[in-house]
Amino acid sequence: MNSKKKHAWLTSNQMILVYIIAVFSLIVGIRQPAFWDFATVLNTMRAAIFTMCFALCEMIVIISGGIDVSFPAIGCVAMYVPMYIINRVAPIDNAWFAFGLAVLIGLAFGLLNGFLVAILNLPPLIATLATSSIASGGVVTILGTREFTVLPSSLQAIYNTNLITYTSPKTGFQYVLNVLVLVPIIVCLLIAWMLKYTMLGRGLYVIGGNKTAARVAGFNVKKLQFAAYVWSGVFVGVAAMIYNILMHSATTSALMGDEMITIAACVIGGVRITGGHGGVGGVVLSVILITLVQNNLNMLGIPTSWQRFVVGIVLLLGTIITSWQTKRSMKMSQA
Amino acid sequence: MKKKTASKKLNDHIKVLILMMVFVLILMAVLKGPVYYSVNNFRSMIFQFPEYGVLSFGMMVCMIAGGIDLSLVGIMNLGGVVCALLIKNAGVPIPLACLASVAVGAGCGALNGLIIGSLDIPAMLVTLCGLEVYSGLALAITGGPAINGMSDSFKNIANGSIGSIPYVLFIFIGVLIVVAFIMKHTVFGHEVYFLGSNKQAARYSGINTLRTTILAHTMSGILGGISGIIITSHLNSAKSSNGSTYTLLSLLIVVLGGINPDGGGGTVAGVTFSIVLLQLIANAFTIMHAPDTLKTLVNGCLLVAALILDKVMQKRDMQKNS
Numbered sequence: 001m002n003s004k005k006k007h008a009w010l011t012s013n014q015m016i017l018v019y020i021i022a023v024f025s026l027i028v029g030i031r032q033p034a035f036w037d038f039a040t041v042l043n044t045m046r047a048a049i050f051t052m053c054f055a056l057c058e059m060i061v062i063i064s065g066g067i068d069v070s071f072p073a074i075g076c077v078a079m080y081v082p083m084y085i086i087n088r089v090a091p092i093d094n095a096w097f098a099f100g101l102a103v104l105i106g107l108a109f110g111l112l113n114g115f116l117v118a119i120l121n122l123p124p125l126i127a128t129l130a131t132s133s134i135a136s137g138g139v140v141t142i143l144g145t146r147e148f149t150v151l152p153s154s155l156q157a158i159y160n161t162n163l164i165t166y167t168s169p170k171t172g173f174q175y176v177l178n179v180l181v182l183v184p185i186i187v188c189l190l191i192a193w194m195l196k197y198t199m200l201g202r203g204l205y206v207i208g209g210n211k212t213a214a215r216v217a218g219f220n221v222k223k224l225q226f227a228a229y230v231w232s233g234v235f236v237g238v239a240a241m242i243y244n245i246l247m248h249s250a251t252t253s254a255l256m257g258d259e260m261i262t263i264a265a266c267v268i269g270g271v272r273i274t275g276g277h278g279g280v281g282g283v284v285l286s287v288i289l290i291t292l293v294q295n296n297l298n299m300l301g302i303p304t305s306w307q308r309f310v311v312g313i314v315l316l317l318g319t320i321i322t323s324w325q326t327k328r329s330m331k332m333s334q335a
Numbered sequence: 336m337k338k339k340t341a342s343k344k345l346n347d348h349i350k351v352l353i354l355m356m357v358f359v360l361i362l363m364a365v366l367k368g369p370v371y372y373s374v375n376n377f378r379s380m381i382f383q384f385p386e387y388g389v390l391s392f393g394m395m396v397c398m399i400a401g402g403i404d405l406s407l408v409g410i411m412n413l414g415g416v417v418c419a420l421l422i423k424n425a426g427v428p429i430p431l432a433c434l435a436s437v438a439v440g441a442g443c444g445a446l447n448g449l450i451i452g453s454l455d456i457p458a459m460l461v462t463l464c465g466l467e468v469y470s471g472l473a474l475a476i477t478g479g480p481a482i483n484g485m486s487d488s489f490k491n492i493a494n495g496s497i498g499s500i501p502y503v504l505f506i507f508i509g510v511l512i513v514v515a516f517i518m519k520h521t522v523f524g525h526e527v528y529f530l531g532s533n534k535q536a537a538r539y540s541g542i543n544t545l546r547t548t549i550l551a552h553t554m555s556g557i558l559g560g561i562s563g564i565i566i567t568s569h570l571n572s573a574k575s576s577n578g579s580t581y582t583l584l585s586l587l588i589v590v591l592g593g594i595n596p597d598g599g600g601g602t603v604a605g606v607t608f609s610i611v612l613l614q615l616i617a618n619a620f621t622i623m624h625a626p627d628t629l630k631t632l633v634n635g636c637l638l639v640a641a642l643i644l645d646k647v648m649q650k651r652d653m654q655k656n657s
Contacts, residue, residue, distance in 0.1 A: 067459075116639065120642070120643060120646065121646065122639070122642045122643075122646075123596040123597065123642075125403070125459060125596075126586060126590060126596055126638065126642065127639070127642070129583055129586060129635075129638070130635045130636075130638040130639045130642075131635070132583075132635070133583055133631045133632065133634055133635030133638075134632055134635035134636060134639075136628070136631065137628045137629065137630070137631030137632030137633075137634075137635060138632045140626075140628035140631075141626055141628045141629045141632055260463055260466065260467060263460070263463060264460075264463070264464060267460060273457050273459070273460050274457065305474055305475050305477075305478045305479050306471075306475040307471075308467065308470065308471035308474050308475070309467075309468060309471030309472050309474065309475045310471070311467065311471070312464060312465075312466075312467030312468035312469075312470075312471045313468060313471075315464045315467060316450075316461075316464040316465070316467075316468055319456060319460055319461070319464055320450065320454060320456070323454055323455070323456045324454065327454075327455070
């Protein structure tokens with residue numbers, strides 16, 4: 001019994017991800033010894049910030065049995081509008097204002113998603129697609145497409161605050177880790193706690209597993225669905241503002257297309273697309289894996305034009321392995 | 336009895352679509368009558384809609400089967416790139432190159448269907464990954480820049496016309512007839528409807544669900560390949576990022592056309608009307624010199640409106656029956 005349990009743990013989704021990460025790192029490390037450097041850790045963390053934030057939004061929605069493809073559009077609006085106001089309407093140089101407005105915009109679109117899905121009972125994929133086109137179409141029609149590349153000094157101050165400054169002894173390059181990396185880390189911990197120990201978290205799993213059963217058991221399904229979509233909107237607002245600060249760029253299309261990789265990250269991390277299953281640990285590992293692959297393909301000598309294809313294949317394989325795992329674990333629990 | 340209510344509901348839906356068309360036509364007659372109602376304008380409309388019309392039929396088949404095909408745009412571009420490369424670099428005769436594009440589409444679709452059916456992974460997930468794989472492959476083959484400058488006879492597929500009727504209209508009508516025939520009068524078509532309305536029941540009643548899923552996605556892939564030929568010929572250029580808005584557009588068209596997003600319901604006629612309606616609206620926007628993004632906004636609102644309309648009609652039907 002005990003050995004069987006151990007065996008199950010060794011072949012669990014998380015452990016498989018750990019193996020894949022280890023093998024991939026080994027291959028890259030053998031080809032390029034420069035990979036074995038603390039700088040790789042810093043680079044990976046820095047590149048993973050956005051994917052991690054988006055995955056945290058998407059994860060909650062998928063666990064609740066829905067899906068959200070509107071967050072890239074919401075994020076674009078949430079970073080574009082504050083920057084537009086700061087640059088062209090009134091120079092309000094205040095980080096609280098920028099983040100606050102971004103959160104408010106996210107909240108508004110999150111409420112719209114929640115309304116469409118929970119109250120009107122529309123299919124989540126199509127409802128959020130509609131929200132996406134309303135958000136991106138609306139903001140471009142009203143405000144036009146510009147690119148803001150200069151941050152106001154309050155946001156620039158955040159950009160200049162670094163947590164770690166590391167100078168590589170081999171190359172002499174300086175690597176920095178911005179203080180904003182703490183945001184996804186703290187939120188990860190909070191979400192993990194929330195999903196495990198609060199009624200809200202347990203409720204999200206229950207409505208994702210079986211809506212009717214959840215209603216009969218006394219959960220307020222509509223409220224929980226609203227909570228999931230509103231969270232996704234609000235946090236994507238924050239994430240978009242972080243993107244704006246770190247990338248020094250706010251455009252109306254910067255994040256478009258990210259939904260694909262985010263959903264795949266969740267699924268590879270063990271969040272079942274049908275809802276009701278998954279956790280933060282797996283998602284963190286899969287975000288690390290995807291970021292490693294994206295960052296280090298050129299180290300393996302794969303030309304840039306092939307990278308999208310290779311990432312696509314990795315995602316496809318990851319999805320297949322995960323669903324095969326799901327099937328197996330379902331069989332195991334039945335036996 | 337059940338059949339009667341089903342056909343009644345269908346008529347209701349098509350009636351609404353026709354009403355909306357009439358509304359657009361009257362509105363345009365008031366606003367920009369002479370420009371809108373000219374032979375030239377109608378010709379330009381006919382040149383535009385077949386490429387995404389054919390694509391929408393692919394989306395329709397998958398959605399009726401209870402899935403969705405988000406990889407269609409990727410298949411379309413991959414097909415287009417293969418076709419353009421064969422004509423330009425290998426000197427393959429045009430019909431053969433077009434056949435190759437269709438074959439590529441069929442292959443991609445079959446792969447989608449195989450993964451979905453055999454492993455029971457939600458279609459949305461597989462085709463989302465598929466979109467990345469197929470567009471990635473198209474990008475890898477071209478290496479980035481678009482392939483331009485095919486021969487004039489290839490360009491004529493989507494830009495030429497007999498008298499004042501464009502060739503593409505005949506292609507579109509041909510596809511329409513074939514798709515309508517398959518969905519309505521073949522065993523496979525009925526199996527697709529059955530699979531979409533209740534997968535479990537379909538399996539127990541002896542339908543080979545794996546085969547039906549693969550065939551449905553293959554059909555969608557073939558339609559993607561055809562529209563790849565049309566768009567490549569129309570733009571006279573093939574690259575991996577053509578027509579990126581068509582995913583949303585084709586989803587909008589099929590939902591507006593009365594296809595049930597959960598599978599099992601909807602008709603080819605509804606989708607056809609919805610294609611024409613969307614083209615009327617798009618053209619109205621062009622004539623009014625409205626920005627493209629406004630069209631995106633309006634399309635999003637229309638999508639929500641169509642879904643709400645469906646819900647309301649369903650409720651009313653249920654109340655009438657009980």
